[in-house]
Amino acid sequence: MGSQASEAGFHFYLDYQKCKRFWFNKYVRKLEKNDKAPALIFGEAGHAAMEQYYNDIMAKVPFHERPARAKEVFVNQLQEAQERYRYHDRFEDDIQRALNIMDLYPLHYAGDTLMPIVVEQLHDVELNNGQHFTGRIDLVVTNAQGQRYIMDHKFTGWSLNSFSKSVQASDQATAYLYLWNTSHPDEPASGVIFNIIREYKGNVNFLRPIVTKTRNDIREFELDLMDEQEDIMRRLNNPQARWPKNTGACFMFNRPCEYIEICAGENFQPMEDIKFHVNDSTS
Numbered sequence: 001m002g003s004q005a006s007e008a009g010f011h012f013y014l015d016y017q018k019c020k021r022f023w024f025n026k027y028v029r030k031l032e033k034n035d036k037a038p039a040l041i042f043g044e045a046g047h048a049a050m051e052q053y054y055n056d057i058m059a060k061v062p063f064h065e066r067p068a069r070a071k072e073v074f075v076n077q078l079q080e081a082q083e084r085y086r087y088h089d090r091f092e093d094d095i096q097r098a099l100n101i102m103d104l105y106p107l108h109y110a111g112d113t114l115m116p117i118v119v120e121q122l123h124d125v126e127l128n129n130g131q132h133f134t135g136r137i138d139l140v141v142t143n144a145q146g147q148r149y150i151m152d153h154k155f156t157g158w159s160l161n162s163f164s165k166s167v168q169a170s171d172q173a174t175a176y177l178y179l180w181n182t183s184h185p186d187e188p189a190s191g192v193i194f195n196i197i198r199e200y201k202g203n204v205n206f207l208r209p210i211v212t213k214t215r216n217d218i219r220e221f222e223l224d225l226m227d228e229q230e231d232i233m234r235r236l237n238n239p240q241a242r243w244p245k246n247t248g249a250c251f252m253f254n255r256p257c258e259y260i261e262i263c264a265g266e267n268f269q270p271m272e273d274i275k276f277h278v279n280d281s282t283s
């Protein structure tokens with residue numbers, strides 16, 4: 001059992017914090033979800049487009065060529081998703097939203113002084129207890145003063161203000177700073193910039209709140225991680241362990257949990273049938 005929770009990423013622990021039954025369904029039972037949320041598909045396609053965009057900046061692709069190249073990636077991913085997932089009748093709208101975003105983003109940040117230095121890099125940190133914590137960092141930039149910042153892209157339809165508060169309240173910035181600063185102690189990042197891109201009914205808005213954390217915040221995050229690892233191991237090693245539901249998490253951001261039908265008893269699978277097996281490196 002010892003290596004089963006190793007190399008686990010941020011969502012591995014976030015899911016555990018959210019709802020232990022959700023975690024059990026996802027990582028142990030490996031149950032099929034009812035569907036993949038359209039917003040998640042859109043966000044993943046947007047991340048791929050941003051990866052292309054910032055790689056092009058680093059490769060010195062001319063400014064006027066970058067939007068078309070990023071749009072192509074965005075649209076291709078949405079089209080692939082349409083074939084892979086049960087998608088919905090707003091597909092054409094999503095393509096239009098993607099094109100709209102990639103028209104406006106380069107213009108909005110045309111005078112950006114933040115220079116990309118690392119694009120989409122996987123990090124792996126070994127904790128004091130021998131377990132690993134992994135995570136993919138979207139982007140690292142430097143400002144005009146040479147300070148490094150981690151940048152995390154966020155696509156949303158929510159109000160910028162609410163979304164900005166939700167990312168600032170979450171542990172995500174701490175997790176990124178822990179990963180980067182532990183892996184690069186001589187080149188620490190000063191904070192995390194959440195690159196929020198909001199599209200709603202044809203309007204696109206941008207906001208980049210900066211979140212900073214103290215050394216103590218980061219140390220506490222590491223201790224919390226180790227606590228959660230031990231808690232996960234304790235449950236996994238006990239076949240009688242309970243995996244309690246957190247019904248307060250069944251609807252988040254107005255979306256039902258992927259396992260809502262299972263928890264509601266409409267697609268019941270007896271818990272005894274489950275083989276204990278975890279093999280995940282979700283970042």
Ligand code: SF4
Pocket residue numbers: 019020021022023025245246247249250251257258259260263
């Ligand atoms: S539906 Fe609710 S209780 Fe069930 S796994 Fe999801 S969050 Fe947990």
